[in-house]
Amino acid sequence: MNEALNIVTEKRTERRFRGIRSLACGFVLIVGAASLLRPQAKIAFPVTTYNLRNGLQVILAEDHSLPVVSVVVAYRVGSIREKPGLTGLAYLLQKLMFQGSQDVGPLQHISHINRVGGDINATTSEELTLFYQTVPSNQLPIILWLESDRMRYLDIRPATIERVRASLIEEIVERRASEPYWDSNLLFDQVLFPNFLYGHPVIGFEEDVLALTMEDISDFYLDYYAPNNAALCLSGDIQLPRTRELVARYFETLPRGRDIPDLPPAPPRERRSETQSIRNYLAPSPAFHLGFPIAAPGTRDFYILTVLDYILMRGETSRIPKRILQKERLAIELSGGIEKRRDMAAYRFFAVNNNDLMVERCRDAILSELGKVKTGFVGQDELAKAKAMLRMDMVRRTAISLEKALFLCESVLTQPGFSDFASELEKYLSVTPSEIVGVANRYFKDTNALVLNIQK
Amino acid sequence: MNDSARTRSLLLNLGICAAVLAAAAAGAGQERFRRTQPNPDPLSQLRLPAIETHRLNNGLLLAVCKRDHLPLISLQLIILAGEAQSPDDVPGTATLAARMIEQGTDIISAEEVKARIEAIGGEFSTSTQLDYSLFTFNFLEDHLDKALEILAPLILQPSFPRRELDVVKRTMRYALLERDKDPEFLAKRQLLRLLFPKHPYRKGIFSDDVIKAIGRPHVQAFYDANYRPNNAIMVLSGNLSLTTATGKVSHYLNTWLPKDIVRPPVAPPEPNLKERICLIDNPQTRDATLSIGTVIGPASDADTLPLEVLSQVLGGTPTSRLFMNLRETKGYAFFAFSELDLFKNCSLFLIRARVRPEFCGISIREILGEIAGIVEEQVPSYDIEQAKSRLIGNFPLRIEAFDQLALRVAQIKAFNLGEESWNRHYEVIMLVNAETVYKAAQKYPLRTPVVVIAGDKDTLVDYLHDFENIEVYNAKGVFQYNLTRGGKE
Numbered sequence: 028m029n030e031a032l033n034i035v036t037e038k039r040t041e042r043r044f045r046g047i048r049s050l051a052c053g054f055v056l057i058v059g060a061a062s063l064l065r066p067q068a069k070i071a072f073p074v075t076t077y078n079l080r081n082g083l084q085v086i087l088a089e090d091h092s093l094p095v096v097s098v099v100v101a102y103r104v105g106s107i108r109e110k111p112g113l114t115g116l117a118y119l120l121q122k123l124m125f126q127g128s129q130d131v132g133p134l135q136h137i138s139h140i141n142r143v144g145g146d147i148n149a150t151t152s153e154e155l156t157l158f159y160q161t162v163p164s165n166q167l168p169i170i171l172w173l174e175s176d177r178m179r180y181l182d183i184r185p186a187t188i189e190r191v192r193a194s195l196i197e198e199i200v201e202r203r204a205s206e207p208y209w210d211s212n213l214l215f216d217q218v219l220f221p222n223f224l225y226g227h228p229v230i231g232f233e234e235d236v237l238a239l240t241m242e243d244i245s246d247f248y249l250d251y252y253a254p255n256n257a258a259l260c261l262s263g264d265i266q267l268p269r270t271r272e273l274v275a276r277y278f279e280t281l282p283r284g285r286d287i288p289d290l291p292p293a294p295p296r297e298r299r300s301e302t303q304s305i306r307n308y309l310a311p312s313p314a315f316h317l318g319f320p321i322a323a324p325g326t327r328d329f330y331i332l333t334v335l336d337y338i339l340m341r342g343e344t345s346r347i348p349k350r351i352l353q354k355e356r357l358a359i360e361l362s363g364g365i366e367k368r369r370d371m372a373a374y375r376f377f378a379v380n381n382n383d384l385m386v387e388r389c390r391d392a393i394l395s396e397l398g399k400v401k402t403g404f405v406g407q408d409e410l411a412k413a414k415a416m417l418r419m420d421m422v423r424r425t426a427i428s429l430e431k432a433l434f435l436c437e438s439v440l441t442q443p444g445f446s447d448f449a450s451e452l453e454k455y456l457s458v459t460p461s462e463i464v465g466v467a468n469r470y471f472k473d474t475n476a477l478v479l480n481i482q483k
Numbered sequence: 484m485n486d487s488a489r490t491r492s493l494l495l496n497l498g499i500c501a502a503v504l505a506a507a508a509a510g511a512g513q514e515r516f517r518r519t520q521p522n523p524d525p526l527s528q529l530r531l532p533a534i535e536t537h538r539l540n541n542g543l544l545l546a547v548c549k550r551d552h553l554p555l556i557s558l559q560l561i562i563l564a565g566e567a568q569s570p571d572d573v574p575g576t577a578t579l580a581a582r583m584i585e586q587g588t589d590i591i592s593a594e595e596v597k598a599r600i601e602a603i604g605g606e607f608s609t610s611t612q613l614d615y616s617l618f619t620f621n622f623l624e625d626h627l628d629k630a631l632e633i634l635a636p637l638i639l640q641p642s643f644p645r646r647e648l649d650v651v652k653r654t655m656r657y658a659l660l661e662r663d664k665d666p667e668f669l670a671k672r673q674l675l676r677l678l679f680p681k682h683p684y685r686k687g688i689f690s691d692d693v694i695k696a697i698g699r700p701h702v703q704a705f706y707d708a709n710y711r712p713n714n715a716i717m718v719l720s721g722n723l724s725l726t727t728a729t730g731k732v733s734h735y736l737n738t739w740l741p742k743d744i745v746r747p748p749v750a751p752p753e754p755n756l757k758e759r760i761c762l763i764d765n766p767q768t769r770d771a772t773l774s775i776g777t778v779i780g781p782a783s784d785a786d787t788l789p790l791e792v793l794s795q796v797l798g799g800t801p802t803s804r805l806f807m808n809l810r811e812t813k814g815y816a817f818f819a820f821s822e823l824d825l826f827k828n829c830s831l832f833l834i835r836a837r838v839r840p841e842f843c844g845i846s847i848r849e850i851l852g853e854i855a856g857i858v859e860e861q862v863p864s865y866d867i868e869q870a871k872s873r874l875i876g877n878f879p880l881r882i883e884a885f886d887q888l889a890l891r892v893a894q895i896k897a898f899n900l901g902e903e904s905w906n907r908h909y910e911v912i913m914l915v916n917a918e919t920v921y922k923a924a925q926k927y928p929l930r931t932p933v934v935v936i937a938g939d940k941d942t943l944v945d946y947l948h949d950f951e952n953i954e955v956y957n958a959k960g961v962f963q964y965n966l967t968r969g970g971k972e
Contacts, residue, residue, distance in 0.1 A: 057754045072552075092552050093529035093879040130518050134801075139520075141800035142869060144876025161883075163876040165524040172521050180517075184519065264527055342601045344594065353594075419604030419623055422555050427883040 072425060074435065081283040082255025087273055088262040090428065096164040096263035099430040100174050101436035104251035105154045105370060106229040107290065116239065116247045118194055119188075121151045123244070124158060124252075128186045129180030133187070136173045141231060146429075151229055153368045154441055161429045164264035168273055171191050175277035185241060192236060199233050207310045208377070208481065215316040215479045218301065219375060223366040232334015253284025260436045260452065263428035273354060293371045296320045300473060304480040311379075312359060313386050316479040317393060318375035321470045324367050324441075327454075331466045332374065334458040336365050337413035338405055339396065340344055344412075346396050351378065357389035369441070375471065386480060394476075400467040404460040414456055421452070487648075496613065502708045519777050529879060529909055534892050535725040539733055542713025542741045546727045548720040548892050550885060556627060556721030557885035560638070561616040561893045563716070564709035565686035567613045567749075567828070573701050574686035575693050579651065580705045581616040582816035583610045588640045594686050599633045613687045614827040615897050620887055624722050627731060635735040638710065643702050652694050659691035663958065667835065670774035670937040673960050674833075677761060677933050678778055680753045684826065690959065713741040714894045720889040751829040752778055754928045760847070761933065761954040762947070763942035764963070770817065771843040771938035775834040775850060779927045782898040783823035790823060790832065790917050791922035795870035797821045798834060804853050805834065815842035827898050832929060840938060844947045845932055853931070858924045861917045871912050878908060 075087040127133040140147040145162035162170055203209050213228050220226035231305050259278065261270060322328035338349050338361045351357045363376035376393055380386045425431045530753065536546045561579075569576040585607060586593040600607050603626040610617045618638075620629045662668045672688050679685040719728050755777070780786055798805035798821030809816035819836035834854075838846040882888040895905055903911055940955060944966065947953055953966040 031619055070608075090552065092550065093883055094529055095879050130520075138800075138802045141802055142873060143523075144873040144878070144880065146880060163523075163526065163879070165526045166876075167524065168521040169523060172517070176517065269524075276516070342597075342600045343602050349594075408602070412598075412604075415604035416601060417604075419606070419621075422553060422623065423621075426553055426555060426885060475732060 032281065035106045046385040058325050069481045071432065076439070079254065079275070079279050081279070081281055082253075083278055083281070084258040084439060085278075086258060086260040086432075086433060086439060087265060087267060087270055088260070088428075088431055089267060090262065090431075091263055091264050093237075094164045094264045095161055095263060095428055096167055096170075096265055097159065097161040097260075098174065099157055099159040099260045099262075099429075099432040100178065101158075101258045101260070101435045101440055102156045102252055103154070103256045103287075103440050104156050104247075106227060106231075107153045107224050108247075108251060109224075109227070109231075111223055112235055113239065113243055113247075114227050115195060115236040116243065117156055118151045118230055119191060119236065119239065119244065120248055120252065121149050121158075122191045122195065123187065123248075124149070124177050124181065125184060126191065126471070127182040128177040128328055129182065131173055131176050133182075139169060139173065153225065153229060157433065157436065159429060159433060161263075167261070167265065167270065171273050171277040174259070175281060178254065178278070179281045181252070183241070183245055183248065188239075188241065188244060193238070195231070195236055196233060198235070199230055202230065204290040207307065208379070210312055211305060211307060211310075211314070211316065211481045212333075212377075212478060214303075214305065214320065215375070215477075218303065218477050218479060219318045219320065219366075219373045220368055220371060221348065222371075224290065225293070230280055244326070250285060250287065252283050253282045254278060256287055258436050258439050260439075262432035267432060290369070291329050292417050293323070293369070298474055300476045302480070304482055308483060310481055310483055312381060313383050313483050314360075314377065314379040314475075314481045315386050315390055316377050316481075317390060318373050318477045319470050319472075319475050320477075321365070322372050323370045324372055328466050328469065329372060330454045331458050331462045332365060332372075332470065334410075334413055334417065335400065335463050335466060336374070337378040338409060338463070338466070339400070340364050341413070341416055346399075347376075347393055350392055350396060351389055355388075355392060357385055357392055361389075383482065388435050390478070394473075395416070397467060398473040401464060401471065403464075405463050407460075410458075410460060410463075414458075417455055418452075485926075509525065511711040515655065519824065526875075530881075531905060531908070532557045532720075532888075534895070536896075537725055537729050539712065539729070539737070540671040541737065541739055542711070543732070543736060543739065544896060545728060545732055546714045546716065546885055546896060547723065547725040548718065548719045548888055549722070550720055550888065551722040553885070554624045554722060555885055556622055556624050556630070556719060556723060557633070557889045558620040558622075558630065559718045559886070559889040559893045560620075561718070561897055562618075562710055563703075563714045563897060565612045565613070565614045565616055567683035567708060568746075569686045569700065569705070571686070573693065573697050574689040575655070576697055576701045576705045577679045577709075578611040579615055579648075579655065579694075580702045580710075581611045581618070581695050581864045582651045582655065583643045583648060584618065584637050584641050585609065586644060586651065587642060588636045588641045588867055591636060592772075593644070596633070596637065596828050599629075603629050603633075605630060605633075607810060612826075613684050614868060617890070617891070617893070621886055625715070627723065627727075631731055631735040635788070638736070638740055640908045641706065643699050645699060646911055648699055648702070649723055652697065653669070655695045656691045659689075659694070663691070666768055666770075666772040666937040667774070667837075669765060669958060669960075670935045671833075671835070673763055673937075673956060674774040674776050674933055674935045675831075676960055677759070677935070678755070678776060678831070679752050681826075683749055684828070707740075709744070711742045711744060712736065712739045714744050716893055718889040718893045718896075720885045743814045749828050751780075754778060754912060754931075755933050756928055756931050758931060758950070759954070760947070760952070761935045761956060762940060762943065763935065763937040763956045763958060763960065765937050765958050766939050766941070768939050769840070771838050771840050771846075771936050771943055773834070773838060773843075773847065773850070774935045774937070775836075775847075777832045777929050777932040778821070778831050781829055783827075783895075783900055786923035786926060787823070787825065787830065788911065789915050789920045790927075791874065792867060792870045793857060793862065793920050793924055794821045794823055794832065795873055796862055796920075797853060799870065799873065805836070805850065805855070808853060809836065809838065809846055809849055813842075813849070815839060815846045815849070819846075825898070832927070832932070833894055834932070835862075840942045841946055843938065843943050844949045847936075848949065851930070851932075851934075855930050858929050861921045864917050867915065867917050867920060871915060871963075874912050875909055922925045 078083050109116050140160050143162055143166050145160055147160040149158045154389050321332050325351040358378040358380050359378040366373050378389050380389050424434045532548050534546050534548055538544050566577045585596055587596050603622055605622040608619045675688045685894045805819040809819040816836050816838040824831040882891050953968050955963045
């Protein structure tokens with residue numbers, strides 16, 4: 028039944044702030060061929076992983092609940108691989124990947140998915156580009172054929188590039204026009220992640236996108252959209268022998284791309300506090316960004332900070348929304364959470380306020396809430412609530428075939444050093460009140476606070 | 484030199500900007516099997532979980548759909564009263580009543596309710612449709628008792644506290660004001676106003692200005708009249724049996740008292756039988772947004788499925804006729820789709836499109852032409868089979884999530900869709916053919932839909948000369964004047 032008529036009427040408990048994907052990345056599976064995730068409160072599912080000779084990582088998760096299969100192809104490429112002057116390449120390539128390849132016509136991929144009743148989409152982040160679709164499971168051979176064709180034989184023609192470039196420029200212009208805090212958000216990204224690789228926008232800068240040449244685009248494609256830089260995950264109604272046969276047929280003979288050197292590790296952060304102010308006459312209200320550099324993903328502190336994120340910002344009764352939005356009504360909008368970029372992470376807040384006085388009071392209120400975490404233990408009930416929400420979010424991420432496939436791909440490609448599901452979950456569930464006090468004191472320091480005020 | 488480096492070198496040497504693929508394929512010596520699309524495997528059988536039902540002593544219909552692969556339960560409580568049942572003079576009451584349910588009781592504050600839900604990691608949401616109000620509660624299976632313990636007092640003893648009522652009204656009002664900025668919403672709202680002028684469904688299309696008229700007594704009266712177990716369905720999908728569910732739900736909701744509910748029959752609205760073009764003046768809007776619709780039969784009608792197939796052929800996907808014609812071939816539109824909005828009393832055959840302003844008039848003519856074509860000529864069997872294939876393929880995707888599964892079950896019960904729509908879903912779709920589609924299309928005035936355009940009148944008026952008469956409305960939907968070929972009237 029279509030609910031589009033519903034003019035008025037939905038109210039949903041919203042607790043998935045921007046950090047949810049970061050959380051999910053923690054629950055990684057690195058197992059040998061034909062292994063089984065160890066059960067944890069029945070949140071277990073069989074997963075098989077193996078590598079093809081050309082380096083493609085294959086992840087198979089079998090589930091026969093319904094006759095559907097999700098196919099995700101994840102490339103280890105995002106804005107982080109772009110060089111100065113060449114921003115927007117990864118996002119442009121994402122769009123080009125739907126414009127046809129050697130044996131697949133322009134938009135044929137999308138058309139086929141539509142014809143068989145499937146869903147299709149793609150996304151580019153700082154670290155990854157993901158192409159994904161869910162289809163009736165009998166369509167698997169066709170999807171593997173489509174995905175393998177664009178992994179190796181993408182059709183990059185000047186006319187197509189110009190069309191895609193135009194749509195990308197239009198998107199940049201539209202987002203700038205429709206999101207009044209867009210520029211400040213970009214600026215604050217650069218404050219939080221001062222290294223160019225981490226701090227420039229995924230969508231790219233308009234002037235860079237306009238200047239991209241055919242050679243830039245071809246080189247980027249040939250470098251990064253290769254089997255040794257990708258993972259293929261199939262989740263749902265698959266038969267392992269048949270699936271392995273199909274994967275081999277369509278992907279085994281694709282040539283390995285060049286070896287991609289690791290990015291240099293993120294430079295050590297300088298301890299600094301900084302407050303900047305900008306004027307934006309188009310902004311409907313004054314606003315501010317507040318952020319703190321935090322521990323790198325995968326460290327113990329990162330797990331503790333993730334649990335603390337639930338206490339501070341997730342859900343309607345978490346500390347900061349409750350105070351800012353419900354009790355004191357200091358902000359019109361509030362968002363926040365952990366943001367991670369490969370081996371760097373930050374905790375950031377963004378609030379829109381009625382006036383400059385409210386900006387100041389709101390910021391002080393957030394800092395005061397952070398201060399309380401530094402000086403007093405979180406109660407057992409509050410900690411239990413945070414962990415219950417965290418567990419639920421985790422279950423939700425494995426509840427449908429596509430979410431499960433995305434989760435597995437993101438985990439395998441972005442999170443090193445994982446052992447297994449149960450012990451990973453335990454790292455969150457074992458967080459203690461004293462550990463929370465510790466991380467709050469280590470990272471939420473006045474000398475570490477970065478602020479960007481947006482004045483009207 | 485590895486393969487990719489070789490390819491790049493070749494490209495640069497030739498100095499061409501032709502496809503990477505040609506060079507790559509030539510270099511690699513492409514395997515023959517890659518040249519043609521493979522065949523799909525045989526279609527897997529769809530084995531849907533059984534829907535088991537039991538009616539409790541107080542009349543509450545309980546349905547359980549067992550899914551045991553995750554420790555998750557989705558509970559959906561449907562109250563069979565939606566905006567259509569709001570009082571005529573205070574539309575919006577059903578929505579406000581549903582929102583107020585989670586605002587607590589005399590002894591449990593709204594804040595405490597939220598805290599209890601989050602303490603079990605639960606997710607709670609409400610939604611009000613024309614025919615029903617829906618409460619969705621997702622939680623981990625080990626919290627079934629706690630979830631029912633939280634839900635029961637909210638349903639049985641809501642106190643509709645005044646402070647929270649004001650907050651919810653304010654939130655609703657802001658949400659409606661926000662939606663007023665969306666041209667697609669404005670166009671559809673106006674379409675529904677015009678299609679349902681005296682029908683109860685008109686009440687579902689209220690604006691922000693009606694919110695202030697709703698008081699606590701309205702909400703209380705709506706609750707007293709409609710929130711009854713014999714007017715409700717509870718669906719649980721997850722790892723539990725009907726026996727367990729019956730025992731637990733009875734324990735928590737057995738004091739919920741039934742009451743006779745009388746609903747006089749409602750006639751469907753009068754059909755629109757002649758060309759009717761309406762323009763909502765939404766200044767400064769760059770594009771023209773179209774909402775074009777016709778009233779059809781109720782969701783449970785036998786014609787619904789053939790019309791669903793017809794809609795798929797006409798505009799169900801980007802490869803359907805409307806999109807291919809208006810966007811891909813002629814370049815008039817950004818998108819153009821058709822769909823059915825299904826309701827209990829009567830449903831809607833809807834086309835929505837966003838077009839370039841200079842092609843607004845001609846796009847409307849093209850859409851009307853496509854409708855006429857599909858109604859007047861029998862649709863080729865190939866197109867019918869493609870559309871059926873899409874519906875069959877899409878169905879399991881729509882019920883993969885536990886809450887979507889529970890919602891589907893609830894709708895089957897609420898709309899009296901019959902067991903066939905679940906147990907024999909594929910078979911029922913397979914019975915549709917070109918003839919049944921043709922016959923269904925003749926029963927409704929699909930060729931004379933109401934057309935609503937939302938856009939900047941000053942820009943659009945130059946491109947709408949083709950129409951004899953255009954009704955002009957302001958952004959609030961208030962009629963301003965008729966624009967005829969001779970001028971304003």
